[in-house]
Amino acid sequence: MSTPRATKVTPLSGFPEYLPEQRVVEQHFIDVIRSTFELHGFPSIETRAVEPVERLLGKGGDADKEIYGIHRLADDEGGAPGRESELGLHFDLTVPFARYVVENAGRLNFPFRRHQIQKVWRGERPQEGRYREFTQCDIDVVDVGELAPHFEAEMPLVMAEIFAKLPIPPMVIQVNNRKIPEGFYRGLGIEDVAGTLRTVDKLDKIGPDKVAALLVEAGRTTKQAQAVLALAEIRTQDTSFVERVRALGVEHPLLDEGLEALAAVIDTGAAAAPGAMVADLRIARGLDYYTGTVYETQLVGYESWGSFCSGGRYDELASDGKNTYPGVGISIGLSRLLGLLLGKGLVGASRKSPSAVLVAVTDEGSRPASVAVATALRARGIPCEVAPAAAKFGKQIRFAERRGIPYVWFPGAGEGDGDQVKDIRSGEQVDADAAAWECPAADLRPQVVALGE
């Protein structure tokens, strides 16, 4: 502890912080996410905040721009340290997880499932919905050598269960399989799969006409371009996408594999969580490294905000030279989601204090009696606090009101020196015994609820 000087304080752009009443919302979301991950058998791990910069850079050189390196201030005089030994803050939870799997492979049981809820950092220029420090909530399953395909259907179901439990507008998980566009393009005679995908990915921004023009410009025939766009337009809640793709008359073994795999995921989804998932053949998320199923998620009514929950299957999450570790994972961008919901006033907490009861203090001499009431209430799991000063009762009630604390307890206020408790919302005041009083379940903890916009 050291007392800082009285310098001016200003928020840092891109580093959001919450007031206690907003943090109640964030904690509720994290509690629901964690408990659902655990219900599905995903244990928690945490990884250190830093990795060697060399590992963070990995492939994809442009990640470079986003990474924060760290350095000991005491080393500053000696100039910046060389990159070999340098550490940087992780920018996602997948790179550290891959390293953790390789590092601990001998002590983990495969297939290994884990969840991870942690902050990550990116040195990007902040903009709406983008932060420099933000929280990600990931699940992954990783195996040695081969990974069973049924895990690809399991991942989005866990997320659908979470979305159904949260006080948010409906979420739709869009699922694709990278083998579908790749097989389809190859069946059309298009060799430049990656380039075509990149062009199709611009559909939302520039529209189908310009995408078609770009494809033709890149050497595709008009017919090929039209077929590519026709595939991207297919979006179905059930497995009817298979027929619609077949109707386009393109054939390729990879396309068959992709259609079968996606149909299995959509079938499982339709049975377990009707309406939560759609097959969307436009989804092109990270198709350069994902090798099978890919996921994105839109909040209905806020599609322009992009995806709040994404992931996919990769055949090589990690490798230690001897073994490769294929995996499938999906991640909620919690800070982005809360940024939207709190920013638009779509969600809120019923109170900012965890206390359900404020125990009033009649005079400072009787404070021990008030403390004893609080101890008795806590022993039965009722969160409470004792009034900070033996002020007039009206002032003590206002103290509770300002924090949203629903009950004020008055020791010795009843007949025969018994206690009384007042619901300050209704004004009702009744005799009560700290060893027996039942706090209504809805008042025990702050409630987090959806609000109208």
Next chain:
Amino acid sequence: MSTPRATKVTPLSGFPEYLPEQRVVEQHFIDVIRSTFELHGFPSIETRAVEPVERLLGKGGDADKEIYGIHRLADDEGGAPGRESELGLHFDLTVPFARYVVENAGRLNFPFRRHQIQKVWRGERPQEGRYREFTQCDIDVVDVGELAPHFEAEMPLVMAEIFAKLPIPPMVIQVNNRKIPEGFYRGLGIEDVAGTLRTVDKLDKIGPDKVAALLVEAGRTTKQAQAVLALAEIRTQDTSFVERVRALGVEHPLLDEGLEALAAVIDTGAAAAPGAMVADLRIARGLDYYTGTVYETQLVGYESWGSFCSGGRYDELASDGKNTYPGVGISIGLSRLLGLLLGKGLVGASRKSPSAVLVAVTDEGSRPASVAVATALRARGIPCEVAPAAAKFGKQIRFAERRGIPYVWFPGAGEGDGDQVKDIRSGEQVDADAAAWECPAADLRPQVVALGE
């Protein structure tokens, strides 16, 4: 997500990471700490990981050595950025909290109580029980202008309740009040209070004879030195320390204030948590900035590890030029505590998986039936997972065994195609219905228990 190259992986000294079974222990500790903080009415806040370096340096120039600065790798070519604009990782939770209070003063209700459980970073050379990344669990109460003294008695009681709930050896919270040594020294005619405290702080390391010699060397009389040592020897479970100090025959108004304040804290403690607290007049923790009560905490039997929970009262936590904000706080060094407990094998988890049940798969064609069982169990709050492959049942049981999952569910194994569930510890297998089966409460979640050394 980007796939890292297959570079070698080595742990980073000072950045501890846990295996899933160790993380279960850490999560249990955090859950107990958080829920107890909430029972006592402390809402949660989190602050961003970074502060302006200028603020981190504050007073106490030697904090400098411990701070990690951060820099965007993309900026590296331009040389190290100037310190004015530089950001660093926070090294405790008090400095960021002080800044948060000043920044949000208009939106907080005072007295403001909060808890904060977060990682902090220090660029120190790592050694046993010292880390470069570690988790702290803080509570503080802060007010505007003046802070009522009863909060000084409340802080250690919250911690005593936590320690009583955790599967750890007994903790003893040692309490002192800085006014006692200061008043006592002044009453003895010693003007150099800070220098005397620093010398007395060496008692554990060099013993009373050498401390006495150092005091005399610094100009104290032999009689003064003996009185200083006599004060430091006083340690009582009740308020009898007052009489023992009085018996030393020293008088000073500040000493009277300190004795009265400490007696009030010890009285409250003895009433609410007998045996949890002692008055220990040797405790000299941070007496340069604490202004009243100070706390340290020893784990009985592991005194040489130092304090696992410390804090105190400071008259100026923060200041914005117009107002000062006095506060009192106490902090658990969770990573240090877990480092000891896990390192010595004093605590462990009953299993590494959150799953209470593994639902077996008879053949891949019937996987949907197994998924349906899992969905039914989860709907009633029973964590479970479905076997990864339709292997022989013996292999599926071993899959559960290796993860500590206590039950294996066999769909359709009973009479009339009913299900059966096997407790793989006892071998008992009985008919069961996923819509009705009750998982014994002790098996629902991993249990965290004390182990013999």
